[in-house]
Every structure is written in C-alpha cells, then in structure tokens.
Amino acid sequence: MTFCGNPRGSRHCSYVDEKDELRTSSAALGDPDAFATIVRDNQRWLRGYFRARLPDWAAADDLAQDVFVTAILKMRSFRGESSVETWLLGIARNHLRNHLRKHREQALGGSEEIQTLLERSCDEWLGEERVNESFEALATCMERLPDMARELLDLRYVHGKSVREISRETGKGYSALTMRFHRLRELLAECITNELERGKA
Amino acid sequence: MSDGEQRIARLIEKDLSPGETAELERLLEADPALRARLGAQVALHGMLGPLAEDESAREGVIRRYVEAIRRADEDTFEQEVRRKLRKVVSRRRILLAAAAAVLLLAAGVLTWMRFPEPVATVHRVESVTGGDALAARDTLTRGNRLKFRGGLVELDLHSRGRMIVEGPADLEFTGPMSAVLRKGRVLLRVTPDGRGFRLETPRGTLVDLGTEFGVLVDERTGEVETHVLEGEVKAIPRGQPQPILLRRDEALQQTGDHNVRIPTARDSFYASLPPARHGLPAMIHWDMEASGPSGLPARSRGIEEGNHGLRFFAGDRRISPRTVDGPFGRAVGFDGRRIFAESEFKGIDGNSPRTVAFWARVPSDFDKNQGFAMVSWGEWDPGNPGGVWQISINPFSGDGPVGRLRIGVHGGMAVGSTDLRDDRWHHIAVVLYPAENPEFGQHVLLHVDGQLEPVSKRLLGEIDTSTKDASHGVWLGRNINIDSDNWFFRGALDEVYIFDAALSQEDIRALMERNEPPR
Numbered sequence: 001m002t003f004c005g006n007p008r009g010s011r012h013c014s015y016v017d018e019k020d021e022l023r024t025s026s027a028a029l030g031d032p033d034a035f036a037t038i039v040r041d042n043q044r045w046l047r048g049y050f051r052a053r054l055p056d057w058a059a060a061d062d063l064a065q066d067v068f069v070t071a072i073l074k075m076r077s078f079r080g081e082s083s084v085e086t087w088l089l090g091i092a093r094n095h096l097r098n099h100l101r102k103h104r105e106q107a108l109g110g111s112e113e114i115q116t117l118l119e120r121s122c123d124e125w126l127g128e129e130r131v132n133e134s135f136e137a138l139a140t141c142m143e144r145l146p147d148m149a150r151e152l153l154d155l156r157y158v159h160g161k162s163v164r165e166i167s168r169e170t171g172k173g174y175s176a177l178t179m180r181f182h183r184l185r186e187l188l189a190e191c192i193t194n195e196l197e198r199g200k201a
Numbered sequence: 202m203s204d205g206e207q208r209i210a211r212l213i214e215k216d217l218s219p220g221e222t223a224e225l226e227r228l229l230e231a232d233p234a235l236r237a238r239l240g241a242q243v244a245l246h247g248m249l250g251p252l253a254e255d256e257s258a259r260e261g262v263i264r265r266y267v268e269a270i271r272r273a274d275e276d277t278f279e280q281e282v283r284r285k286l287r288k289v290v291s292r293r294r295i296l297l298a299a300a301a302a303v304l305l306l307a308a309g310v311l312t313w314m315r316f317p318e319p320v321a322t323v324h325r326v327e328s329v330t331g332g333d334a335l336a337a338r339d340t341l342t343r344g345n346r347l348k349f350r351g352g353l354v355e356l357d358l359h360s361r362g363r364m365i366v367e368g369p370a371d372l373e374f375t376g377p378m379s380a381v382l383r384k385g386r387v388l389l390r391v392t393p394d395g396r397g398f399r400l401e402t403p404r405g406t407l408v409d410l411g412t413e414f415g416v417l418v419d420e421r422t423g424e425v426e427t428h429v430l431e432g433e434v435k436a437i438p439r440g441q442p443q444p445i446l447l448r449r450d451e452a453l454q455q456t457g458d459h460n461v462r463i464p465t466a467r468d469s470f471y472a473s474l475p476p477a478r479h480g481l482p483a484m485i486h487w488d489m490e491a492s493g494p495s496g497l498p499a500r501s502r503g504i505e506e507g508n509h510g511l512r513f514f515a516g517d518r519r520i521s522p523r524t525v526d527g528p529f530g531r532a533v534g535f536d537g538r539r540i541f542a543e544s545e546f547k548g549i550d551g552n553s554p555r556t557v558a559f560w561a562r563v564p565s566d567f568d569k570n571q572g573f574a575m576v577s578w579g580e581w582d583p584g585n586p587g588g589v590w591q592i593s594i595n596p597f598s599g600d601g602p603v604g605r606l607r608i609g610v611h612g613g614m615a616v617g618s619t620d621l622r623d624d625r626w627h628h629i630a631v632v633l634y635p636a637e638n639p640e641f642g643q644h645v646l647l648h649v650d651g652q653l654e655p656v657s658k659r660l661l662g663e664i665d666t667s668t669k670d671a672s673h674g675v676w677l678g679r680n681i682n683i684d685s686d687n688w689f690f691r692g693a694l695d696e697v698y699i700f701d702a703a704l705s706q707e708d709i710r711a712l713m714e715r716n717e718p719p720r
Contacts, residue, residue: 043259135248
C-alpha cells in the first residue's frame with residue numbers, strides 16, 4: 001500500500017496507487033470481492049481508530065463495520081481525489097461524531113473538552129497517513145517484548161479483560177497494573193517512532 | 202511517573218473522577234509534551250487489540266464486515282427493484298400490482314433467507330458435547346437454534362449484552378431482542394441497548410427491564426425458574442394477564458399454572474467461563490509408582506524448588522504405600538481408616554485459577570464415613586470459610602446424590618452427577634477459576650471421564666485458599682476438616698496433577714488418554 005506526503009505534514013493526499021484504483025473502481029461496479037479486499041486492508045486501523053476513542057470495543061468494532069457499509073453505499077460518489085484511507089477516515093470521523101452525540105457517556109475522554117484534546121493529541125502523534133505503517137512497526141516492536149509483558153498485553157487486549165479483572169486473576173495490585181500497562185504502551189510508542197524514523201531514513 | 206501521566210493511565214481505564222478529568226485537561230492545555238504522550242497512549246490502546254488478535258479472530262471480523270456490506274448492497278438493490286416495480290404498477294394496474302407484490306415478497310423472503318440478520322456471536326465454547334459443531338466467532342442469526350447436550354457456550358449479543366448457556370440446552374433466537382428457551386440454563390446480562398429483551402419459556406415470557414438474571418428450564422418436569430441477580434424482570438405467565446415483577450434477589454418457580462416465589466439461588470448459574478490458558482502452566486505431578494518409606498517423588502514445573510514428594514502415613518507413623526494396578530502403571534490404595542499422604546507443596550493460593558486432575562477408584566460398598574477427601578489443601582479455620590478446599594466423594598444425601606464427585610469449601614459445595622461407586626477407574630478433573638462477581642455465579646467445572654459433569658447441587662461460595670500460613674501441605678486421602686469424624690478416603694488414586702491454570706477439555710483429555718500434561 002502506498003502512502004504519500006510527509007508523515008507529519010500534509011493530511012490530504014491526491015495520489016491513489018494503481019492497485020487502489022483498480023480495487024475501488026471494481027468495488028464501485030459492485031464487485032463484492034473487490035470491496036472485501038478493501039475491508040481486509042483497512043479493518044485493522046479503522047477498528048484501532050474507534051477503540052482508541054471508545055472504551056466499549058464491541059461498539060467500536062460495530063462502528064468500523066458501519067464505516068464500510070456507508071462506504072459501499074457511497075462508492076459511486078468516490079472520485080479518487082484522495083486515498084481510500086483518507087476517504088474512509090472522513091466517514092469514520094462522521095460516524096464517531098454522530099455516535100458521541102447520542103452516547104456522550106461512552107467517550108473515552110468523558111467531557112467534550114477532553115475528547116477534543118484527545119482527538120488533537122492522536123492526530124499530532126503520527127499523522128493519519130501512517131496508520132498502516134505504524135501497525136507494521138508495532139508488530140515488530142511487540143516481538144521484542146519479553147513473554148511476560150506480551151502475555152499481560154494479551155489478557156488486556158486479546159481477551160478484553162479489564163485491569164480490575166486482571167488484577168483479581170493475577171493477584172497484582174490494580175494501580176501497579178494500570179501503571180505497568182501505561183509503561184508498556186509508552187515503550188511501544190517510542191519503539192514505533194524509532195521504527196518509522198528508521199524506515200524514513 | 203508524573204501526575205499528568207498517572208492521570209492519563211487512569212483516563213484510559215475510565216477511572217478518573219470529573220475533578221481529576223478537569224485537572225488533566227488543564228495540564229494537557231499547558232503542556233504539549235504531555236499532550237503528545239496522551240496521543241501515543243490512546244493510539245496504542247486502540248491499536249493493540251486488532252494487532253494482537255489471532256488469525257481466526259481477524260478472519261471472523263472480516264467475514265462479519267463483508268456479510269454486512271453484502272446485506273447493505275442487497276438492500277439497495279431491493280429498493281431499486283421496488284422503485285422500478287412502482288412504475289410498472291402505475292401502467293399495468295391491478296394485475297401487475299399483484300405480480301409485483303409477489304415478486305417483492307419473494308425478493309424479501311430470498312433476501313431474508315440469504316442474508317438473515319445476525320443476532321449473536323459465539324464468544325467462548327467450553328466442553329460442548331452432543332450438538333452442532335460450534336466455535337468462537339460463529340455468528341447466529343434469526344431462526345438459529347442452539348442445541349447441545351452438555352457444556353457451556355458464551356454468546357455475545359453484540360451491543361445488547363451477553364449470555365451464558367449451559368447444556369443440556371435448546372435455545373432459538375427469534376430476533377435480535379428475543380429468544381425461546383426450551384431447555385437448559387441461561388444467564389443473561391443485558392446492557393441498556395438490550396433492555397426489553399424477551400425470553401420465551403414453556404411457562405410464559407420474561408421481559409428484561411435492565412438487569413442480570415438466570416433462567417432454568419427443566420424439560421423433564423416442565424418447571425421454569427427465574428432468578429434475578431441484578432435489576433428487574435417482568436414475568437408474564439402463559440394464559441395469565443397479570444405480569445409478575447421480580448426484583449434483585451427474587452426468584453419465581455413456575456410449575457403447571459402455579460407461580461411460586463422462592464429464594465434466589467445465586468450460585469445456580471455460570472456467570473463467567475474459565476480464563477483461557479496462556480503459555481505453559483506450572484504443575485506438580487505424583488505418578489504413584491512404587492516407592493519406599495522415603496516417599497514418592499514429585500515431578501514439577503514452574504514451582505518453587507523444594508522436596509515436594511509424597512510421604513505416606515498410617516496415623517503418625519511413616520509407611521510405604523500399598524500399591525495396586527492403576528490406569529498408568531501402579532496406583533496407591535487408601536484404607537479409609539488411617540492412611541494418607543502429605544507433600545510439602547502447599548497448593549495453589551487464594552482464588553487463583555487451578556486444575557486438579559487424577560484417576561480415582563471408589564469401592565461399590567462405599568461407606569459414607571470414607572468419602573473425605575481425595576485431594577485437599579489450605580488451612581482449616583472455622584473463621585475463614587473459603588480458606589480450605591477439597592475434592593471428595595459426596596457422603597451426605599442432604600447435600601446432593603451420594604457417591605458423586607464433590608468440591609467443598611467450609612460451608613459450601615458443588616456436587617456432580619455421575620455415581621463413582623463402581624470399583625472402576627474414573628478420570629477426575631476439577632477446574633476452579635476466580636468468580637467475576639463473588640456475590641453470585643458458579644466458578645468450578647467438574648470433568649468425569651473427559652466429559653463436563655452436570656452439577657446437581659451448587660452452593661459454592663468464594664474460594665480464597667490460605668496456603669501461606671498453612672501448617673501442612675497438600676493432603677491425599679485425608680479430610681481437611683480436622684473437626685470431622687470422617688477422616689480418611691477409602692479407594693485408590695493414580696496420576697495426581699495440580700496445575701496453576703484452568704485447563705481446557707482438550708488438555709484434560711490428553712491427561713486422561715495419554716497421561717500427557719500440556720507442553
């Protein structure tokens with residue numbers, strides 16, 4: 001997949017690679033297999049986008065599904081002026097806004113102000129064009145973690161247990177575990193940044 | 202770690218008070234570096250789940266999305282057909298209108314048949330037998346019927362809540378907000394989106410009013426029991442116009458036309474399934490092959506170093522155990538009068554997940570004074586009811602059928618269904634895991650001969666085994682209750698394993714069939 005522009009710079013790309021073009025044009029003609037490929041290529045970062053902003057991960061995954069459904073219904077209006085990712089992200093932002101309008105209490109940030117700050121902070125961290133690359137970098141970084149840390153992250157992120165549940169199961173203190181997860185995410189974030197810098201070099 | 206970072210960590214866990222949130226907001230406004238760290242933390246929090254999930258989970262999500270897209274596309278197509286048909290109707294009037302209606306109906310039925318609405322997703326499957334093959338991530342649609350003889354299935358009702366179904370069960374989904382329970386036990390935990398969920402039973406309808414409740418339908422007796430654990434439920438008995446409102450800690454028993462309020466059995470339903478095992482569990486194994494007075498060595502993995510071998514006693518005197526033929530090599534016989542074994546290994550502490558597996562042979566002339574206890578550990582203290590636990594043969598008819606597998610803590614027990622008093626070897630495995638909510642719900646699985654055992658009597662409170670200050674280690678063949686008259690077990694034991702994790706049915710069968718622990 002091709003991404004364009006400076007990772008921290010321009011948000012709006014006007015380039016779509018040939019594979020993307022073929023896929024989107026086939027999908028626009030109603031070829032479900034072509035759209036299935038678009039789903040396969042983009043579901044991970046889209047779910048990540050919603051999960052970062054909503055504590056209810058089932059609702060987050062449902063919203064990602066809604067984005068694809070909206071996308072297929074609007075496929076014929078996709079003019080290829082931006083990348084598929086940017087187009088999907090635009091739809092995702094609308095869905096998130098509508099969802100939070102109805103379910104403000106479900107926002108990770110709680111208050112509107114902190115939610116706005118959170119949105120801004122997320123955008124500032126990597127820039128939206130590098131979402132897929134950052135997933136590749138994260139996969140590399142995860143491999144470098146010790147087994148115990150990976151198992152802990154599995155409990156939280158694969159099995160979807162809350163920190164309180166993990167605390168009960170492992171007998172480790174809730175506060176200590178919360179900070180442990182914080183440090184692990186910090187470690188991974190640094191590693192991703194380094195990986196992406198290295199890739200750029 | 203700075204104050205701001207600590208608040209970010211807690212924000213992610215939704216654990217900040219409004220005051221603390223406002224303070225974090227102020228810190229973020231003032232500190233761009235902290236804002237960047239928030240961005241990284243939150244982004245990672247979102248990315249880790251989709252990245253770390255396994256391939257089958259990922260494929261399940263993709264399948265679900267593609268199905269939804271196909272459905273949406275199909276609906277658009279159908280709308281287009283409707284529009285065109287309307288034009289035809291205006292021209293050809295009544296005759297063609299009828300044909301169009303038939304076509305529309307057929308299109309609707311075809312769409313419904315080809316793309317039925319998904320109403321639930323299988324989240325976990327535990328030891329299910331006697332039904333259609335079920336796997337995690339399977340989607341259930343309107344009209345799907347879940348039938349199985351034994352085991353547990355946890356269903357995700359998408360945003361509407363969760364359901365744990367215990368076999369033998371027969372459950373049919375009639376829509377996203379309704380199901381028919383013809384047989385089995387169901388624990389339903391409903392979210393605000395699922396408020397109003399209707400469960401039909403042979404005795405009427407139950408309507409959720411924002412709650413957690415358990416329902417038991419006994420096909421044999423036609424009896425239906427509804428136990429409200431949280432919130433409220435409206436019960437509408439069949440043929441009776443007046444609904445019955447049930448609140449927290451209220452239960453209703455329906456037999457024939459009789460509706461009787463009964464005490465809530467808070468331990469009657471599985472409120473959670475055991476946690477999946479990660480990596481290799483620590484374990485200790487006594488193979489029960491012949492040994493001398495010095496004891497029988499233990500094989501262990503991941504357990505603190507020490508002499509964990511078994512020493513055998515007759516009363517206070519050290520003895521060599523009496524061995525008999527076992528399922529794998531030799532086994533050890535216990536006389537029910539004074540012989541027992543002890544290890545320096547203290548057992549698994551607290552409410553940590555654990556599995557105890559072994560072979561047992563119980564005599565057909567079993568005496569009720571010789572049922573306690575095959576395996577036990579903890580420190581007996583009448584003031585701490587959950588501090589000990591033991592695996593026995595149930596000797597008390599008041600607690601459930603005699604001769605069945607019994608898991609006991611002081612003041613509580615769960616009793617299985619298979620009569621073990623037949624002079625034959627049976628493979629026993631007991632899986633215990635922490636209760637999600639210690640106030641209610643079962644949290645122990647009993648396996649006999651590789652099959653999940655229906656539990657005939659349940660009254661098991663929270664287990665918090667005390668091993669740190671225990672005056673003895675694991676006992677085999679001796680009652681943990683030192684105040685009891687029923688002191689020793691009569692029968693034979695072989696291949697005793699203790700693991701610090703909840704083993705799956707597959708793991709347990711490997712032990713039973715090949716004497717092979719997880720590796």
